[in-house]
Amino acid sequence: MSAHHPLAVIIGMPGAGKTRVGHQAALMLGVAFIDADQRVEDEARMGIPQYFERYGEKAFRDLESSLICELLDGYDGLLSLGGGAPMTPATRQALADYVRDGGRLIYLQADSKEAMERARRGGNRPMLKGDPDARWKQLFEERDPVFSELANIHVRTHGSTPQMAARKLTEAIMQRTIHVTGLSIEPYDVRVGESVMQQLPEILGERPTKIALIHTQPVQRHSDHARALLRRAGYSVSDVVIPDAEAGKTNPVANGIWERLGNEGFTRSDAVVGLGGGAATDLAGFVAATWMRGIRYVNCPTSLLAMVDASTGGKTGVNTPQGKNLVGSFYTPAGVLADLKTLATLPNDIFTEGLGEVAKSGLIMDEGILDLLEDHGEELRAFDGAAFLGSPLEGVVSELIERTVRVKAYHVSSDLKEAGLREFLNYGHTLAHAIETLEHFRWRHGNAVAVGCVYAAELAGILGYLDKDEVDYHRSLLGSLGLPTSWHHENWDEVLALMHRDKKARGNHLRFVILDGIGHPIHLEDPPQDAVHEAFVRIQQAPAHR
Numbered sequence: 001m002s003a004h005h006p007l008a009v010i011i012g013m014p015g016a017g018k019t020r021v022g023h024q025a026a027l028m029l030g031v032a033f034i035d036a037d038q039r040v041e042d043e044a045r046m047g048i049p050q051y052f053e054r055y056g057e058k059a060f061r062d063l064e065s066s067l068i069c070e071l072l073d074g075y076d077g078l079l080s081l082g083g084g085a086p087m088t089p090a091t092r093q094a095l096a097d098y099v100r101d102g103g104r105l106i107y108l109q110a111d112s113k114e115a116m117e118r119a120r121r122g123g124n125r126p127m128l129k130g131d132p133d134a135r136w137k138q139l140f141e142e143r144d145p146v147f148s149e150l151a152n153i154h155v156r157t158h159g160s161t162p163q164m165a166a167r168k169l170t171e172a173i174m175q176r177t178i179h180v181t182g183l184s185i186e187p188y189d190v191r192v193g194e195s196v197m198q199q200l201p202e203i204l205g206e207r208p209t210k211i212a213l214i215h216t217q218p219v220q221r222h223s224d225h226a227r228a229l230l231r232r233a234g235y236s237v238s239d240v241v242i243p244d245a246e247a248g249k250t251n252p253v254a255n256g257i258w259e260r261l262g263n264e265g266f267t268r269s270d271a272v273v274g275l276g277g278g279a280a281t282d283l284a285g286f287v288a289a290t291w292m293r294g295i296r297y298v299n300c301p302t303s304l305l306a307m308v309d310a311s312t313g314g315k316t317g318v319n320t321p322q323g324k325n326l327v328g329s330f331y332t333p334a335g336v337l338a339d340l341k342t343l344a345t346l347p348n349d350i351f352t353e354g355l356g357e358v359a360k361s362g363l364i365m366d367e368g369i370l371d372l373l374e375d376h377g378e379e380l381r382a383f384d385g386a387a388f389l390g391s392p393l394e395g396v397v398s399e400l401i402e403r404t405v406r407v408k409a410y411h412v413s414s415d416l417k418e419a420g421l422r423e424f425l426n427y428g429h430t431l432a433h434a435i436e437t438l439e440h441f442r443w444r445h446g447n448a449v450a451v452g453c454v455y456a457a458e459l460a461g462i463l464g465y466l467d468k469d470e471v472d473y474h475r476s477l478l479g480s481l482g483l484p485t486s487w488h489h490e491n492w493d494e495v496l497a498l499m500h501r502d503k504k505a506r507g508n509h510l511r512f513v514i515l516d517g518i519g520h521p522i523h524l525e526d527p528p529q530d531a532v533h534e535a536f537v538r539i540q541q542a543p544a545h546r
């Protein structure tokens with residue numbers, strides 16, 4: 001959305017607090033605030049009740065609509081609209097266009113009794129003449145369906161003080177939503193922002209009664225929060241703690257959970273929530289995909305890597321002793337809630353690892369990601385969870401998450417089951433999975449991907465697809481983020497054998513994703529053996545990283 005459209009537009013019933021809460025939220029965000037009703041009064045040089053009386057509702061709505069349309073196209077602060085504004089067809093169309101172009105249209109919903117009381121106290125509202133409560137209820141019947149459909153963000157302020165409501169509003173405004181849709185995908189949203197985990201009940205819906213909350217021990221604080229939210233919303237929650245990291249991504253662990261779901265009577269209408277790093281969300285998705293041949297699941301990723309990659313796109317699965325992710329299913333979540341608050345406990349080295357997948361996404365598709373990584377490399381490298389929330393780095397990280405998820409959504413949308421285009425997301429992974437297996441998972445996935453990208457770049461360089469500068473760029477970018485760019489292993493045959501087990505291989509032929517320019521991935525079928533080996537030799541030239 002360009003800088004010349006409002007940061008967000010607030011709609012809602014009379015008395016919902018659009019002006020008061022909106023103004024407070026604008027102060028918190030440090031942006032301008034305009035109340036459209038005030039604009040109308042300034043323009044008309046009289047109060048709205050007088051204008052109504054003198055010229056009637058039609059004239060008022062025409063004036064209101066033309067002012068709102070102007071503001072939607074040229075003002076970049078927070079805008080609050082009068083209660084009935086979205087009911088005017090021209091305004092409604094302009095708001096629908098604003099949403100279609102990426103705008104945030106927020107339906108502010110207060111408790112009806114409180115809103116009626118405030119509306120009554122506000123006095124002299126032409127639309128509430130007569131019996132204000134009865135009129136309010138009648139207007140609600142007419143407007144609520146329109147507002148609900150038009151708005152792409154809903155903020156409920158029930159029981160909140162104005163300060164708390166403003167905080168909720170700012171969180172909703174700062175939230176980023178990526179809509180994932182496409183062929184054979186039931187559409188879902190990836191929501192990124194502070195406190196988005198609170199939306200868990202909304203995404204799970206009313207159908208499930210039992211929830212299996214699958215998580216690891218290091219994220220206990222966040223799973224406690226999720227469990228409390230779920231119990232408050234009326235679900236019966238089974239807390240399922242799995243072994244940490246890759247140790248949790250195994251068939252015996254999945255089997256233990258199947259037994260538990262069976263013993264606890266989980267049916268097809270129940271659901272799974274996967275909370276944690278990518279290993280936990282991969283395992284949780286796999287359990288959801290297989291239990292009774294598929295039940296609903298929602299991912300709450302808590303590591304950078306899980307937020308940008310693992311939680312989205314529907315690749316679920318477990319490792320086997322023979323290699324990484326060899327058993328699994330393509331099974332998409334009902335939603336993904338990437339709550340930035342969880343990053344406050346993320347250790348620096350695990351954050352950095354996630355940058356490996358972020359950089360990969362930049363290298364295959366999005367120069368904007370590369371620019372952000374180049375401009376903020378030092379701050380990213382120094383990530384400190386305790387100082388993260390509210391820091392300037394938070395904005396950078398949330399933009400990186402959004403952009404990376406968009407790259408993923410683009411590839412997944414037309415190729416869920418990885419027949420071609422989606423394979424580009426596997427850039428760097430042919431060697432990466434071999435490294436992880438040979439290192440018995442002491443190497444983190446994102447670190448292995450970083451080395452794998454350098455390997456793929458070297459291979460492309462040897463075969464004439466990339467020039468030396470582009471290969472060097474891989475090393476300098478990844479190195480500047482604190483990621484490894486070299487790996488040493490004595491036994492080439494072992495490496496080669498594992499690369500043949502990569503899911504892109506066909507028969508006895510290796511297949512790679514390489515670049516023929518930064519941002520231009522291509523498939524490389526069955527490359528010459530000596531080039532595949534020579535690229536391996538080249539990535540061993542620096543000291544091995546652990």
Ligand SMILES: NC(=O)c1ccc[n+]([C@@H]2O[C@H](COP(=O)([O-])OP(=O)(O)OC[C@H]3O[C@@H](n4cnc5c(N)ncnc54)[C@H](O)[C@@H]3O)[C@@H](O)[C@H]2O)c1
Nearest residue numbers: 216218245277278279302303305309310315342345346445
């Ligand atoms: N399904 C996919 O499309 C996909 C994509 C990329 C990666 N993956 C998989 O994801 C896994 C890697 O994910 P990862 O990097 O998150 O590793 P991980 O799941 O092993 O998590 C790393 C560590 O960080 C801890 N942790 C996570 N969030 C935390 C937080 N907020 N505070 C404190 N500790 C936290 C975890 O418990 C773990 O100890 C690999 O198994 C990889 O294969 C899957």
Ligand SMILES: O=C(O)C(=O)C[C@@H](O)[C@H](O)[C@H](O)COP(=O)(O)O
Nearest residue numbers: 309313315324325422425426429503
């Ligand atoms: O989503 C995809 O497709 C990917 O390839 C994303 C990768 O970053 C991710 O590591 C994925 O888990 C790799 O899958 P695999 O099929 O190579 O096991």
